[in-house]
Amino acid sequence: MNDITTDSRQEATPERDFSxxxxxxxxxxxxxxxxxxxxxxxxxxxxxxxxxxxxxxxGLGIAQLLAPRQVARSTGIHxxxxxxxxxxxxxxxxxxxILNKGxxxxxxxARLACVGLELTLLARSAMHAxxxxxxxxxxxxxxxxxxxxxxxxxxxxxxxARQTMGERSTESGAxxxxxxxxxxxxxxxxxxxxxxxxxxxxxxxxxxEVSKVNDTRSHWKAxxxxxxxxxxxxxxxxxxxxxxxxxxxxxGADVDNGGTVRFERAPGGRxxxxxxxxxYKPPGGKAGALVARLFGENPLQQMDADLRRFKQxxxxxxITTTEGQSSGPRSTMVKxxxxxxxx
Amino acid sequence: xxxxxxxxxKDVRVDNVPDPKILNPRDAILKITSTAICGxxxxxxxxxxPTMEKGDILGHEFMGEVVELGSAVTNLKIGDRVVVPFPxxxxxxxxxxxxxxxxxxxxxxxxxMAEKMWGHSPAGIxxxxxxTGGYAGGQAEYVRVPYAxxxxxxxxxxxxxEKVLFLSDILPTGYMAAENCDIRPGHVVAVWxxxxxxQFAIQSAYLLGAERVIAIDRFPERLRMAREVxxxxxxNYEEVNVxxxxxxxxxxxxxxxxxxxxxxxxxxxGLVGAYDRVKQAMMLETERPNALREALMACRNGGxxxxxxxxxxxxxKMPIGSFMNRSLTLKTGQTHVQRYLKPLLDRVQAGxxxxxxxxxxxMPLEQAPDAYRMFRDKQDECVKVVLKP
Numbered sequence: 001m002n003d004i005t006t007d008s009r010q011e012a013t014p015e016r017d018f019s020x021x022x023x024x025x026x027x028x029x030x031x032x033x034x035x036x037x038x039x040x041x042x043x044x045x046x047x048x049x050x051x052x053x054x055x056x057x058x059g060l061g062i063a064q065l066l067a068p069r070q071v072a073r074s075t076g077i078h079x080x081x082x083x084x085x086x087x088x089x090x091x092x093x094x095x096x097x098i099l100n101k102g103x104x105x106x107x108x109x110a111r112l113a114c115v116g117l118e119l120t121l122l123a124r125s126a127m128h129a130x131x132x133x134x135x136x137x138x139x140x141x142x143x144x145x146x147x148x149x150x151x152x153x154x155x156x157x158x159x160x161a162r163q164t165m166g167e168r169s170t171e172s173g174a175x176x177x178x179x180x181x182x183x184x185x186x187x188x189x190x191x192x193x194x195x196x197x198x199x200x201x202x203x204x205x206x207x208x209e210v211s212k213v214n215d216t217r218s219h220w221k222a223x224x225x226x227x228x229x230x231x232x233x234x235x236x237x238x239x240x241x242x243x244x245x246x247x248x249x250x251x252g253a254d255v256d257n258g259g260t261v262r263f264e265r266a267p268g269g270r271x272x273x274x275x276x277x278x279x280y281k282p283p284g285g286k287a288g289a290l291v292a293r294l295f296g297e298n299p300l301q302q303m304d305a306d307l308r309r310f311k312q313x314x315x316x317x318x319i320t321t322t323e324g325q326s327s328g329p330r331s332t333m334v335k336x337x338x339x340x341x342x343x
Numbered sequence: 344x345x346x347x348x349x350x351x352x353k354d355v356r357v358d359n360v361p362d363p364k365i366l367n368p369r370d371a372i373l374k375i376t377s378t379a380i381c382g383x384x385x386x387x388x389x390x391x392x393p394t395m396e397k398g399d400i401l402g403h404e405f406m407g408e409v410v411e412l413g414s415a416v417t418n419l420k421i422g423d424r425v426v427v428p429f430p431x432x433x434x435x436x437x438x439x440x441x442x443x444x445x446x447x448x449x450x451x452x453x454x455x456m457a458e459k460m461w462g463h464s465p466a467g468i469x470x471x472x473x474x475t476g477g478y479a480g481g482q483a484e485y486v487r488v489p490y491a492x493x494x495x496x497x498x499x500x501x502x503x504x505e506k507v508l509f510l511s512d513i514l515p516t517g518y519m520a521a522e523n524c525d526i527r528p529g530h531v532v533a534v535w536x537x538x539x540x541x542q543f544a545i546q547s548a549y550l551l552g553a554e555r556v557i558a559i560d561r562f563p564e565r566l567r568m569a570r571e572v573x574x575x576x577x578x579n580y581e582e583v584n585v586x587x588x589x590x591x592x593x594x595x596x597x598x599x600x601x602x603x604x605x606x607x608x609x610x611x612x613g614l615v616g617a618y619d620r621v622k623q624a625m626m627l628e629t630e631r632p633n634a635l636r637e638a639l640m641a642c643r644n645g646g647x648x649x650x651x652x653x654x655x656x657x658x659x660k661m662p663i664g665s666f667m668n669r670s671l672t673l674k675t676g677q678t679h680v681q682r683y684l685k686p687l688l689d690r691v692q693a694g695x696x697x698x699x700x701x702x703x704x705x706m707p708l709e710q711a712p713d714a715y716r717m718f719r720d721k722q723d724e725c726v727k728v729v730l731k732p
Contacts, residue, residue, distance in 0.1 A: 312449045328398035
């Protein structure tokens with residue numbers, strides 16, 4: 001059965017320094033021959049959001065500490081300077097906590113206490129506000145405190161959220177999407193299916209056509225938003241029969257993209273774990289990716305659906321569907337928004 | 344064709360819909376000869392299963408005659424009389440090879456949706472919400488059967504529809520519920536719910552060697568059927584405290600195994616019953632798990648609790664302390680019907696089981712909406728309705 005020999009393997013994969021590739025890519029992290037090991041993504045980077053929130057809150061805190069009377073006057077707060085200083089101290093503590101990525105955790109309470117104290121001061125001042133000028137200043141201050149609290153909260157949520165797998169940007173600025181599925185076929189059978197790129201459009205919804213140019217180069221045609229299409233050439237960059245396949249778009253492609261698929265024997269020999277990573281540099285960078293997401297193009301969901309179809313196709317010979325089945329009258333709402341509902 | 348469609352909670356109608364078509368090479372189209380309403384259809388009827396859409400065709404217990412075949416189905420021919428299992432299974436994936444067909448990895452086209460709700464996706468099911476595939480069901484004149492080379496079983500001409508129809512779901516479901524109890528000779532089994540699955544669970548428990556089976560319900564006609572047809576001792580839970588009664592019957596130890604053949608819409612008594620109704624209405628829990636709670640408390644130390652009853656989401660006040668401290672085992676699952684078809688058909692043919700004894704009503708498909716109402720409200724001593732298109 002196995003028609004791929006060791007010789008062709010050496011031909012297809014010349015000696016190559018995989019670590020020289022995009023350092024974030026699956027291929028450089030797990031070069032051919034190495035074993036996949038789960039690795040939690042790092043959460044050591046401070047997000048732009050947290051940095052911004054931290055700096056703003058730090059500035060406000062210092063102002064409250066150094067010039068409590070002026071701050072009280074300009075914000076319309078009616079309170080003893082020592083209370084304003086206390087609020088300043090809590091703000092500084094909050095900022096330190098935010099900028100230190102939420103550590104130490106108990107200091108996070110200062111963030112709560114800070115918002116609490118500021119709201120109390122605001123409420124008390126509002127009760128004693130005489131002039132309308134004072135009231136409008138208080139309203140502005142209230143809006144400011146609410147905005148800072150929201151920034152603080154979203155930074156806190158982001159800092160404590162558990163990392164999910166799947167989608168990230170690599171160090172060279174490409175978007176990378178990863179997904180895996182277990183298939184009840186041998187690694188060799190899965191490899192052969194993927195090596196024939198021309199079958200990709202059968203299970204990858206966005207592809208229209210993939211044709212072979214020569215043994216390592218293929219021509220790809222994909223559907224793009226608003227009924228247009230994009231075309232490019234791709235070269236195989238690594239080929240380890242039964243183990244791994246990598247490809248990358250050739251020079252001059254509209255969208256610089258590439259992918260790696262590795263075939264691992266599943267635990268207990270129960271089929272194959274197929275792990276796919278695709279990278280692409282979206283036109284317009286990250287902003288472009290965000291815009292695409294707004295139009296319902298979620299690359300992770302797309303890859304998930306594509307992999308399920310691949311599994312159905314290789315295991316059962318067909319793609320499971322209910323599209324075109326009978327149904328009773330659907331509601332107008334469903335017809336409009338749920339294009340997935342069959343019938 | 345005519346088909347029973349879901350229009351909303353407590354609103355089902357027989358509509359004119361397009362005839363089904365072959366969509367894949369392994370499909371078949373059946374002309375339905377008999378179909379039944381399942382107790383679990385009532386959860387759809389009452390609107391407790393999420394992801395139903397107006398226009399969905401219901402029905403997962405059906406049989407009929409093959410009228411059209413996809414190009415890849417070679418084991419059936421036009422005119423064959425077949426019964427179809429309610430879970431759809433491809434026969435090729437890991438779980439199908441393990442004979443766990445209701446966990447088929449390929450038959451649910453909405454698997455991603457099910458994963459969000461349940462962590463992982465089970466198999467597709469006919470006429471049972473979009474979480475399990477959104478497949479058109481068989482309470483209709485015709486139905487499309489995917490993976491028809493795996494599920495349907497041919498039935499001999501000598502056997503009436505009524506003798507074999509329930510192979511599609513409730514007979515194997517009652518049987519698997521009893522099999523999950525690890526019954527050994529001399530065991531005592533208690534069954535909550537004397538509906539069709541409960542009746543078959545009682546009968547199967549005896550077939551598998553139980554010495555005594557105790558059945559629990561509140562409807563006199565169902566308790567009578569449990570006593571007279573399925574040969575169980577019975578407890579009316581509205582009249583006596585079930586835990587007390589079971590302790591008395593079993594000499595204080597409790598039944599060796601307990602079966603919850605009720606599921607998510609259990610009728611609660613007293614304060615706890617009211618508590619669950621309020622929480623379910625406020626969508627704070629999706630289930631009213633009274634039977635399950637009682638089964639967990641009643642089971643003997645180290646015993647097995649088996650759940651054939653359907654649950655959809657989240658429950659609370661689960662006596663997990665009782666479960667852990669008393670070394671109980673919980674077994675459950677949608678029935679792997681494909682695995683039981685042949686052995687149970689053999690038992691039916693040999694006369695060991697007569698599934699038709701539970702049928703109380705036979706009605707034309709056109710009257711299905713009335714049948715749903717009657718079955719839901721347990722009017723006219725209704726236990727099982729068979730519909731004829």
